[in-house]
Amino acid sequence: MRDDVEAREEAPIHDATPDVASPERRRLLAGAGIAAMSAAVGATIPFATNLPEGFVPAAFAAEGDVEGKDGLTVLNDRPMNAETPAHLLDDAITPTSRHFIRNNGLPPDSVDAAAWTVEIGGHVSTPATYTIDDLKKNFEVVTMALVIECGGNGRAFFDPPASGNQWTVGAVACSEWTGVRLKDVLEKAGPASDVVYTAHYGADGHLSGDASKVVISRGVPIAKALTDDALIAFEMNGAPLHPMNGAPLRLVIPGYPGSCSQKWLTRIDLREVVHDGPKMTGDAYRVPNRPVAPGEEVAKEDFVIIERMPVKSLVTNPANGAELAERTVEARGHAWVGDRTVAKVEVSIDFGATWMDAALDDPVNSGAWQNWRAEVVFPQAGYYEIWARATDSEGVSQPHAIAWNPKGYVNNSMHRVGVRVA
Ligand SMILES: Nc1nc2c(c(=O)[nH]1)N[C@H]1C(S)=C(S)[C@@H](COP(=O)(O)O)O[C@H]1N2
Ligand SMILES: [Mo]
Secondary structure, eight states: OHHHHHHHHHSOOOOSOOOOOOHHHHHHHHTOOHHHHHHHHTSOOTTGGGSOTTOOOTHHHHTTOOTTOOSOEEEEETTEEEEOOGGGGOSSSOOGGGOOEEOSSBOOSOOOTTTOEEEEEESBSSOEEEEHHHHHHHSOEEEEEEEEEOTTTTGGGOSSOOSSOOOOSOSEEEEEEEEEEHHHHHHHHOBOTTOOEEEEEEOOBOTTOOTTSOSOOOOOBHHHHTSTTOEEEEEETTEEOOGGGTTTOEEEOTTSBGGGSOSSEEEEEEESSOOOSTTTSTTTTEEESSOOOTTOOOOGGGEEEOOSOOOEEEEEESOTTEEESSSEEEEEEEEEOTTSOEEEEEEESSTTSSOEEOEEOOOSSTTOOEEEEEEEEOSSSEEEEEEEEEEETTSOBOOSSOOOOTTOOOOOOOEEEEEEEO
C-alpha cells in the first residue's frame, strides 16, 4: 500500500475543474480524439480543437460520471462524495450503481484482492491475519441486506447551516452484502475480558499525501461488534465491491453512522478504552448531550458519540417535482432505524393534517430497511406534497423539525416530495 500512496503524491492534484470521472476514464477521455469525445458527450464539439490537451469535457461532472455509478449527484470530487437522488433509490435492494460514496481520503489506486489481508489484534489472546480466501474457509459466509447511512445525511437542511458535505437525503443505501460475521472473526481471536471497543483501519490515503497520516479510524462498542448483522464483506450485490465502496474488503455495520463501516479494511484492534482514532474525538460524529437551540455554541466536553441511528424514511416514488397525469399514484419508499424495527409508516398529502397507514414489509433480515407503499388519491388538480413518517418499535416517530446540532448529524426529519397533479 505504501507504494500506492507515494505514487499518488506524484500524480497531478485535481484543480477546481468539475471533472469527476474515475482515473481510468479520465485517462481514456483525456487521450481521446475529437470524434471519440463527441461521441462521449453525445454532440459535436465545434471548438474541440481549442480544448487544452488532457482536458476532459466538464459535462461529465454534471452527470456524476464515476465508473460503475449511475445518476449520482457529486458533492465533491476530492475526496469523492456523491449521493443518490431519492427516486433512484426506489429498488428494494440498492444496486451498486446507486450506492452513495462517502470518502474522507483517497481510495487506494489499485488493489490486489488475492493478496489483501486483514489483521485482528489489540487486546485478544490470538491475533490473526486473514486473506479473503482465509475468511471464506474459516468462517460461515453469509449474505444480508444492510443499510449504510452517513451520519451527516440531511445536513443540507440545517439552518443555520453546518459545515461538511451538504448531503440532502441520498447518503443512504441498502445493498446486499456477502461476507463473514464480524462477531465470528472477533470471537475466534479471543477478546480479553476488559475489551470495550473496536478500532478500524483502512488503506485509503490522506488528502495531504502524508502516508503516515490515518484518514479515519472509528470503532463501535464491543457489544455492537458482536451482533449478528455486522459483516466483514467482500461482495456487494453478488459481485466484488465497487472500488469507491471499499474494494476488496470492508466492514458493514448497519444501524450506526456509516463512518463505522470501514472501507478498504486492513486491521481491527480490540481496545480496553473507547477508541480515540481520527474522527472519533472532538466533535466528529458527535452530537450535544442535550437538545440545543439552532446556532447555540456547545462545549467540546458536552458532545457524545453517535451510536444507534434514529428512525427515518424516504419517499422513492413519485420523484420530487413529478408532473402526474393521473389522480392516483402509488407512493412508496423505505424506512429504517438502528437496532430496532420500523413498526409503522404513515403518509400525508395535506401537509400533515391527516395521515394514512402505508403497507409496510418486514425487514428481509435484521439491519435491512423495510419497504412501504400506499395508494394515494388526490382530490383535485394542483400542487401537493407527499410526506412520510415512520415510527419505530419503541413508539418513536420522525419529527417535523430538525433537532439542530452544530455538526449537522442525524437529521431524521420527514421526507417531503412535491408533485403537480394535472
Ligand atoms: N477507509 C474508509 N472507510 C470509510 C470512509 C472513509 O473515508 N475511509 N468513510 C466512511 C463514511 S463517513 C461512510 S458514511 C461510509 C460510506 O460508505 P460508502 O462510501 O460505501 O457509501 O464509509 C465509511 N468508511
Ligand atoms: Mo459518513
